[in-house]
Amino acid sequence: MLKTIKPKNARTKRILKKREPKVEENVKTAIFIRGSTTSQVVNDALSDLCRLRRSNSINFTKKNNIHPFDDDTSLDFYCAKNDSSLFVIGSHSKKRPHNLVFGRMFDGQVLDMIEVGIEKAITMNEIKTPKCSMGMKPLFIFNGELFETSQVHKTFKNMMLDFYRGQTMESINVSGLEYVISITATGSITSSDNTVPSTFDGKIFFRVYTIQMTKSGQKVPRVELEDMGPNYEFKFRRTRFAKEEVYKIATKIPKTLKPKKVKNVGVNEIGDKVGRIHVGRQDLGKLQTRKMKGLKRMSEDNDRTEDWSRKKRKA
Amino acid sequence: MDVSAQLEAQKSQYKSINVEKQVPLQLDLGLLAGFDVNALEENKLKAETDNYLKSYTRDGTQLLINEIFRLPLTSVQDVGVVAELPKIITAIPREKPLPKPKPPTRWERFAKLKGIKKNTKSRLIYDEKRGEWVPRWGYKGANDDGANEWLVPVPDNA
Numbered sequence: 001m002l003k004t005i006k007p008k009n010a011r012t013k014r015i016l017k018k019r020e021p022k023v024e025e026n027v028k029t030a031i032f033i034r035g036s037t038t039s040q041v042v043n044d045a046l047s048d049l050c051r052l053r054r055s056n057s058i059n060f061t062k063k064n065n066i067h068p069f070d071d072d073t074s075l076d077f078y079c080a081k082n083d084s085s086l087f088v089i090g091s092h093s094k095k096r097p098h099n100l101v102f103g104r105m106f107d108g109q110v111l112d113m114i115e116v117g118i119e120k121a122i123t124m125n126e127i128k129t130p131k132c133s134m135g136m137k138p139l140f141i142f143n144g145e146l147f148e149t150s151q152v153h154k155t156f157k158n159m160m161l162d163f164y165r166g167q168t169m170e171s172i173n174v175s176g177l178e179y180v181i182s183i184t185a186t187g188s189i190t191s192s193d194n195t196v197p198s199t200f201d202g203k204i205f206f207r208v209y210t211i212q213m214t215k216s217g218q219k220v221p222r223v224e225l226e227d228m229g230p231n232y233e234f235k236f237r238r239t240r241f242a243k244e245e246v247y248k249i250a251t252k253i254p255k256t257l258k259p260k261k262v263k264n265v266g267v268n269e270i271g272d273k274v275g276r277i278h279v280g281r282q283d284l285g286k287l288q289t290r291k292m293k294g295l296k297r298m299s300e301d302n303d304r305t306e307d308w309s310r311k312k313r314k315a
Numbered sequence: 316m317d318v319s320a321q322l323e324a325q326k327s328q329y330k331s332i333n334v335e336k337q338v339p340l341q342l343d344l345g346l347l348a349g350f351d352v353n354a355l356e357e358n359k360l361k362a363e364t365d366n367y368l369k370s371y372t373r374d375g376t377q378l379l380i381n382e383i384f385r386l387p388l389t390s391v392q393d394v395g396v397v398a399e400l401p402k403i404i405t406a407i408p409r410e411k412p413l414p415k416p417k418p419p420t421r422w423e424r425f426a427k428l429k430g431i432k433k434n435t436k437s438r439l440i441y442d443e444k445r446g447e448w449v450p451r452w453g454y455k456g457a458n459d460d461g462a463n464e465w466l467v468p469v470p471d472n473a
Contacts, residue, residue: 021411028410085410107412140348141375148352157350162407165346174383174396177347182372186360207368211376216332220384223332223377225369242408250408259402 019083023254027167029084030057035091036065041098042090044123048230049088051124052181052208053164054134058082068101069238072110079105086163096237102159106250112242114156116234119203127229132178132210137166139177139211144185146202152236153185156204179228182207204234332381334374342382345403349379 007013018026030053032046050059066074068089079087085105092098096117103113124131140161146153164181187202210228213221242250264276341350359367386398419427426432439448442457450456461467 021414023414025409025411104408104410106408106410111408137347139376139379140346141351141372141379142348143351143353143355143371143375145352145354147350158405158407161346161348161405165407168345168403169400171389171397171399172347173391173394174388174398177380177383180372180376180379182368182375184355184368184371186355186357205364205368207365207372209369209372209376211380213380214330216330218332220332220381222330223373223380225373225376227365227369231365247408249412251406252409252413254413 023256024168027056028086028162029082030086030088030163031078031082031084032057032059033066033078033087033089034060034063035067035089035099036063037092038063038090039092039098041118041121042092042100045098045100045118045121045230045232046088046090048124051134052230058084068103068110068113069115069240075103075110076105076108080108099237100234102156102163104159104162106242106246109246110240111246111250112155112159113238113240114152114159115237115239116204117237119233119235120231121233122229122231124229127227127231129226129228130210131228135166136176136178137169137172138164138208139180140164141180141182142185143182146185146187147183150185151241152239155239155241156236157183177211179208179210180225182209202235204232204236206230206232206234332377334377334381336374336378340375340378342379343404344382344386344401346405347379347383347400348405349375351375 005012005016007016030050032050034043034046038046047059050057060078064074064078066089068075075087075089079085087101087103087105089101089103090099091101096115098118098121099115100118101113101115104111142157144153147157148154160181160183182205184205184207185202186205208228208230209225212224212226214224216222264278266274268274336351337353338351341352342348343350355371356367383398386400388396388398391397436451438450440451440457441447442449445457452458
């Protein structure tokens with residue numbers, strides 16, 4: 001287990017501060033580990049997936065005796081040591097050939113894991129096309145209705161989005177949209193229980209393309225795709241889903257980040273922005289209005305008018 | 316002058332950017348993601364997997380890019396066209412739990428009790444004499460007590 005370090009100088013203090021929980025989190029770090037036995041396919045897959053995620057990913061070069069579904073402790077240790085919350089473990093055995101386990105951590109514990117088997121793989125180096133500059137944010141396309149219905153697929157979709165989304169940005173340079181990750185799900189769930197994919201004959205096609213924007217005569221360009229790789233065909237094996245309560249805590253949005261409700265301002269049917277002002281009670285008798293001198297009632301004026309009338313009578 | 320014919324000719328030179336889908340894509344523009352629930356053609360998928368996937372994805376990406384160009388765009392200097400992204404819709408779990416509010420320090424408790432508020436003076440103040448914002452102290456500041464006056468009356472005791 002990791003000891004809690006007490007900072008002895010400013011540098012370690014800064015590092016610890018970077019690692020502590022924050023309202024708006026850092027970009028997640030991912031670790032790519034090799035199991036006790038790996039095949040060439042698995043090694044290439046691990047290095048390609050690491051490349052796609054250029055920064056914030058650590059590729060372990062040595063083999064480790066690690067079995068994610070049986071024992072969590074070594075995994076917790078690696079993730080805590082490297083301050084990472086995403087991991088991919090590659091292994092190869094007769095029972096599970098070309099195996100990859102994608103997983104996430106929350107609060108130092110494993111949140112969820114999905115094991116996939118690689119059926120077909122084409123590495124980035126095999127596809128001789130220009131690659132995009134690394135570190136860009138990718139576009140995502142998920143094809144197939146299974147990503148809305150099946151729990152395995154929904155979790156996998158969430159995981160892929162988490163793995164490759166990059167830094168959260170408020171605005172993006174349109175010319176920086178260079179590549180797209182496309183994940184297609186085929187097949188159907190034959191068992192009624194959504195969580196068990198054992199009798200499920202489908203595949204997951206993982207493709208990555210570079211985007212070329214060409215003229216279209218209008219403001220929006222025409223999109224053309226070019227194969228970039230890596231290309232995989234996955235099949236789901238074992239899964240471990242997150243516990244409900246833990247997932248709820250993990251997806252909680254802090255109050256400061258929730259959108260604020262603006263009171264008393266709304267949009268009417270025409271589309272004008274309308275606001276309401278609440279004025280207190282007004283005593284109409286004590287309202288201050290403009291002064292009009294001519295309308296003033298003066299006692300002198302009355303006398304004057306009387307004199308006139310008297311004068312007239314006299315004369 | 317009717318230019319519609321010429322416009323049509325111009326348009327037909329280029330490929331279309333419109334894509335027809337049975338069920339429209341669900342989008343999460345904060346993540347630049349599109350979710351397509353339309354059924355795929357199984358036989359095409361088995362026969363020519365790569366080409367079919369490429370064209371299918373191209374359609375989806377075209378729709379995504381169309382939506383991105385509908386966001387508020389601004390032209391930033393040296394960078395180009397920048398689109399403002401909305402907030403992320405999909406719930407993605409955090410890596411660490413939310414930070415707990417730290418207990419107030421000894422000074423903070425005392426200040427709260429006594430009602431002491433931090434009063435930071437700003438670096439710049441408005442100098443009435445010069446009619447502009449100058450530093451409170453330092454180079455070209457406001458408190459140089461007449462060192463750079465061009466006309467100084469001789470005092471009586473000199």
